[in-house]
Amino acid sequence: MTDSSRLLASLAEHVGAAHVLVNAPDLAPYLAETRGLRRGHALAVVRPADTAEVAGVVRTCAEAGVPVVAQGGNTGHVGGGLPQGGIVLSLARLNRLRALDPVNASITVEAGMVLADVQAAARDAGMLFPLSLASEGSCRIGGNLSTNAGGTAVLAYGNARDLVLGLEVVLADGRVWNGLKGLRKDNAGYDLKQLFLGSEGTLGLVTAAVLKLHPRPLSRSVVFLGLASAEAALALFVALRAEAGAGLTAFEYVAPFGLEIVLRHRAGARRPLAGRHAAYALVEVSTTRPGEDAGTVLEPMLARAQARGLLEDAVLAASEAQALAFWDLRESLSEVQKAEGASIKHDVSVPLSRLPEFLARATRACEAELPGLRVCAFGHFGDGNIHFNLSQPVGMDRAAFLALWDRFNRIVHDIVLALDGSIAAEHGVGLLKRAELGRTADPVALDLMRTLKAALDPRNILNPGKILPDPTAP
Template sequence: MTEMPYTPTPEEQDALRRIRDRLGPKGWVDDPETLAPWLIDSRNVYEGRCLGMAKPATTQEVSDILAIAYEAGIQIVPQGGNTSRVGGATPDPSGRQLLINLGRMNAVRDIDAANYTMTVEAGCILKDLQDKAESADRLFPLSLGAEGSCQIGGNLASNAGGINVLRYGNARDLVLGLEAVLPDGRVWNGLRRLRKDNTGYDLKQLFLGSEGTLCIITAAVLKLFPLPKERAAALVALSDLDAAVTLLEQARTASADALMSFELMPGFALDWAERHVEGAKQPFDTTYDWTVLLEIGGTRADGSAGQALEGLLERAYEDGHIVDAVLPQSEEQRSQIWFLREAIVDAQVREGAQVKHDVSVPVSRVPDFIRQANAAVIEMMPGIRPYPFGHVGDGNIHYNLSQPVDMAAADFATHREALQRRVHDVALSLDGSISAEHGIGLSKREEMLRCKSDVELETMRALKNLFDPKGLMNPGKTIPAARAETK
């Protein structure tokens, strides 16, 4: 039986009319065909409905929308590029929620090269910001797979990570100032370009990573860095899994901590990439158990980064930590091995159904985590194919699982929750986290009951109630109901 569409109350209808009038035709979408791609998450797990999509072009328009919606009690779902991996930007199926998409707020308001800052609006595409910074001879280091479509507001709201966290930190580490609109429409202008401001609570850190549950981020002052003049990369085959931690330690020392990325990949993932992804080529003649893609950035174009990398690999080979290596001799070859790193994500999709995890543990315990998680899931499901890869430099492993070759995808999906719980158990037992860079959203909300103490959850709920007493901002996301209220 098909569920009937939700009919807004007269008060809600009046509020929606006022919002449409305020935004004009460019700022309002209610056509079902146009809305459809924005109502399903990037992994096609969650799908909802909405009252419509508001597309404000200014902070004042965001403020006006929220003030009207707050008065009428309309729930809000903020949305950027809709690249959330945890259902954090998807409306629920009720049809009672209003989407607010920030894509029209895409101006770079200021680049202060001397201060190494860039002031940007929330709807800016991440790749465009990287390019803008480079045009000013600066680096904005946030870099991740969805950078061609994700928006900086969503990156900040979810505290995104990516491949350069090792050297530059997560999204929250890259922000000096913030502008945000509170649920009742009030605007907090904290767009300060200061590196030192010791005047009370750091409010921006409450909003960064809050996944749209406390406010809508509309602009930010981002940190910039010197643009590397040289990038020296290598794809190396490890002697064993433990060698990854040893090589990481040696690489940080040898490069004077100029190591930008350190990506672990199982050797068979390179084979899968070559098999399934056009343009991906496995560079080794042998399939090794474990490989690492590492990159050192240099501030001078004098070959020093390349020399440091070559010296590091020579010593690592002599010490028995690596058994093979490929060093690109051109920018094109460097791009090819980075393409291979991105291709392993798509390759797993082509192999069938997956169960994905975004966990972190202390860097020194990454090998223990992978071994223990592998043993745990294989015991649960013989034939399952663990597919761990990720940012060893910051302890973040995307511990993915592919279905056994003799199991139907639908059958595999029925084990998703049990497998995820078991993997999370292993991460937590090693002082780890169930979410390293993707956030909580819908998919991990109930797991928060297992990984957060009562004090933490009560404090989070108190903050939510303080900023959003009506519970209108991205309801049902991130924060689980109190334990006594759960079944």
């Protein structure tokens, strides 16, 4: 019996032979990156049913020196869950709701629970779990936490790490750290959970979490706005934030090209405003106060903003169906961009005050580099996160355009860094931005990250080759 055969037999003892997948058709969905840019390879996919089985699998692989790459819904954008050998450990079967405590405003779930199911469980209890992503129907909460997912509600509720009270984590040697406490104050030593949130499965495998719940909004109002510029969008955001405070739950930005391709390719999409504008925004205001209508709160704010010249046109959703249609214009943007050919994508953040400067500088620089390039900039304007995507010129060869990825990375990321921003706002580093992190990160920060990795995973079996750049690379 070969070493691989012995390993697979041992893994089957932990999870059952039916949950050790080795045939190519069974492996294929786990080896494909969401955007189709890369494919991975693995000896097998292992599907444990609970934390004890996860621990057994990790311990067995650690003893054999075999890498383990955890996967949830496999919806990432930077290749963070793409295996480069070893075992894919699928957490999809760990999908149980363990506890829900409305008084403590917390919910305890396993890592394989689909995000939409976590939201539904909170909703059934009359509460809100606010993490919201376009892929929420297929992404899983463990992946959301291991990438510190952002989404459309960060403005009001924070990133994924801001929504976590406690974690259960399988360590690189198979031990289980039980940090499933629903406490909002706990200064008994280091805040260990923060080590694993956003670490992309390189330091430990999240198997369960205690998550914060919030009061469910009783009324919301959504408006689609036409604006004169990104500068006007910033001025409008500042004005609305001052008036609405915590009630301003979303402020999303869409450049004209983005709206046009949604209208061109999204079935059923309708132009929200009669005219065309240099910039667009989708704004949501919510209230948890009984008897208060969010629309009556938002309308006078918009009237005052228009009187100040901060917006050119606006249409307030007259129904929940229209509100959802407005949101669909924004959330379908990434998908429809595929119909315009290849795209080079950047997920970046800068201080809010510098967003218009970033958009102007990056657009000028990229268009100057490649005539005919089409900038598709959109995103979470209210928290400084822009998806600065570049669509290939019409008629250009796809492969030739994608070959320019590194060149455009340098152009965009250098501008981001000059504005004190981040090259990885919400999608993580994974494989895609690993080299760029080595080029752009503070050397002391990289040294600290390597020290943590060596301490928690000395044999380098947990998702090796992700996040941390190759120290021997030039």
